[in-house]
Amino acid sequence: xxxxxxxxxxxxxxxxxxxxxxxxxxxxxxxxxxxxxxxxxxxxxxxxxxxxxxxxxxxxxxxxxxxxxxxxxxxxxxxxxxxxxxxxxxxxxxxxxxxxxxxxxxxxxxxxxxxxxxxxxxxxxxxxxxxxxxxxxxxxxxxxxxxxxxxxxxxxxxxxxxxxxxxxxxxxxxxxxxxxxxxxxxxxxxxxxxxxxxxxxxxxxxxxxxxxxxxxxxxxxxxxxxxxxxxxxxxxxxxxxxxxxxxxxx
Amino acid sequence: xxxxxxxxxxxxxxxxxxxxxxxxxxxxxxxxxxxxxxxxxxxxxxxxxxxxxxxxxxxxxxxxxxxxxxxxxxxxxxxxx
Numbered sequence: 001x002x003x004x005x006x007x008x009x010x011x012x013x014x015x016x017x018x019x020x021x022x023x024x025x026x027x028x029x030x031x032x033x034x035x036x037x038x039x040x041x042x043x044x045x046x047x048x049x050x051x052x053x054x055x056x057x058x059x060x061x062x063x064x065x066x067x068x069x070x071x072x073x074x075x076x077x078x079x080x081x082x083x084x085x086x087x088x089x090x091x092x093x094x095x096x097x098x099x100x101x102x103x104x105x106x107x108x109x110x111x112x113x114x115x116x117x118x119x120x121x122x123x124x125x126x127x128x129x130x131x132x133x134x135x136x137x138x139x140x141x142x143x144x145x146x147x148x149x150x151x152x153x154x155x156x157x158x159x160x161x162x163x164x165x166x167x168x169x170x171x172x173x174x175x176x177x178x179x180x181x182x183x184x185x186x187x188x189x190x191x192x193x194x195x196x197x198x199x200x201x202x203x204x205x206x207x208x209x210x211x212x213x214x215x216x217x218x219x220x221x222x223x224x225x226x227x228x229x230x231x232x233x234x235x236x237x238x239x240x241x242x243x244x245x246x247x248x249x250x
Numbered sequence: 251x252x253x254x255x256x257x258x259x260x261x262x263x264x265x266x267x268x269x270x271x272x273x274x275x276x277x278x279x280x281x282x283x284x285x286x287x288x289x290x291x292x293x294x295x296x297x298x299x300x301x302x303x304x305x306x307x308x309x310x311x312x313x314x315x316x317x318x319x320x321x322x323x324x325x326x327x328x329x330x331x
Contacts, residue, residue, distance in 0.1 A: 070306075078303040126306065134294040 003030030004231040009084050011035040013067055013124060014094030016043035018193035019143060022219030023091050023226045025051050028058040030227055035063040035080065037094065067094045067120030077127035086135045089230040090128040092121040092165075093143045097195045099154045110157050117161035122168060125183070129172065133179035140176075141229045142169045143222070144185040146245050162187075166241055173239030182238040184229045189245025191217045212247030253327050256299045261315065264292035274316040300327050 010027050014020040015036035024034045028051050036051075038044035044062035051060045063079070065072040080087055095117045098109050125140055132138025147155050148162025166185055173183040190196070190207050199207075208216060225244045228234050243249060251259075261272045265283040278284055284292075293309050296302075296318070302325045304312075312318050319329050 074303065074305060081297075081303055082301075127303075130290075130294065130297075130303075133290070134298065 003032075004227055004233065005089070006031035008032045008088040008230070009035070009080075009086065010089035010091065010230060011037060011063065011080065011087060011124075011128070012091040012093055013037040013120070016040065016047050018195060019188065019191065019219045019222045020091070020093040021047050021050075022223040023093060024060065025054060026220065026223035026227055027089070027091075027230065028055045028060055030231070032089070032230070033059040033061075033084075035061055037063050037065060037067070037076070039064070039066050067124055068115040070123060073120075073123045073127060077124075077131065081131060087128055087131045087138065089139045089141065090124060090132075091141045091143070091226055091230070092124050094120055095143065095161075097158055100157065101154055102156050105157050113157045113161050114164075117158070118164040118168070121165055125168065125172060129176055129181060132181040133176060136180050138181040139230050139234070140169075140172065140181065140183040141226050142166075142183070142185040144169070144187045144241060146187050146189045146243065146248060149187055149241065149243075150249060169241065170239050177238055182229075182234070184234070184238060185241045186222060186225050186229070187241050187243045187245065188222045189217055189243065189248040191219060191222060191244075193219055210248060211245070212250060215246060217244060217246055252330070253300075253322075254329055257296070257315075257319065257322070257329070260295035260299045261292060261318075264288055264295045272315060274319070275314065277314045278312070280314075296322065300325065302327070 005027055010032045012020050012024045012034060015024040016038040024036050027034050036044050036047050041064050044064050048060045048062050052058050063076055065076040096113055098113050100109060121142055128140055142165050144165040145162040147159040148166050151159050169183050169185040176183055222244050225242050258269055258272050262269050265288050267283050293304055297304060308321045312321055
């Protein structure tokens with residue numbers, strides 16, 4: 001197997017479906033050993049099986065833990081440390097999307113969205129940074145969102161969590177650059193995944209009309225950006241927020 | 251090498267100081283060399299030396315050499331008195 005990520009060890013959170021799964025698959029295709037994180041044992045195992053069927057010889061393994069559970073995150077990273085003595089790439093993808101007008105956003109919803117999208121991202125980055133800084137190299141890729149940069153009516157909580165991810169990315173990039181650990185974010189636009197399956201057709205059409213390239217993106221489009229940021233192609237790139245949005249914001 | 255020697259060496263490497271400086275009473279930010287950046291290097295050195303992964307709370311609590319020994323003991327690293 002040969003590719004842009006040959007021999008690298010990557011951990012992808014929320015790898016069971018959507019952008020996470022596409023990224024894990026793309027990484028495996030490019031020669032990376034991939035740890036597939038998810039909360040569900042069955043889904044992570046199914047994702048691993050699918051990748052192995054698609055990419056013969058792929059070296060993938062489920063790593064089941066909940067990114068909101070500090071103890072579980074620590075245990076998972078300890079396991080990675082013990083088993084592999086390091087980590088080359090972390091893709092912080094695990095996320096939840098909940099929409100609500102500001103007057104109808106409950107405290108519980110706020111905590112849930114922040115807990116997964118921001119707190120979970122922070123916890124994983126915190127442990128990954130330690131493994132990577134010790135090795136003197138690594139790439140952390142945080143999946144943000146176009147709404148984290150530009151906002152969206154009805155998504156104040158989700159947008160706040162994703163804006164937080166950008167602030168976290170920029171700060172970590174500054175803090176970890178001396179250790180040769182790069183930290184970047186990807187801000188996907190309107191991507192065809194299960195997460196947006198519930199968007200009504202009329203609204204979907206209106207959004208697509210606002211995209212300069214006239215179409216929705218795919219999870220593979222985002223995965224390709226992750227390959228770039230995880231590989232040596234981006235060895236001098238850190239602290240960037242890469243929009244993958246078909247020109248939605250220009 | 252004894253655990254005490256390993257500990258001392260981790261401190262020496264991380265803080266870039268002479269080993270004579272490393273006494274139980276040496277405290278975080280007690281000398282210029284033991285700042286927050288060096289503290290994270292110290293954590294890495296200790297984790298490497300003893301093949302452990304410290305909890306974030308323990309990293310924050312590691313306020314002196316004596317405290318480091320106390321914390322490491324909870325990870326099964328014994329120091330002879």
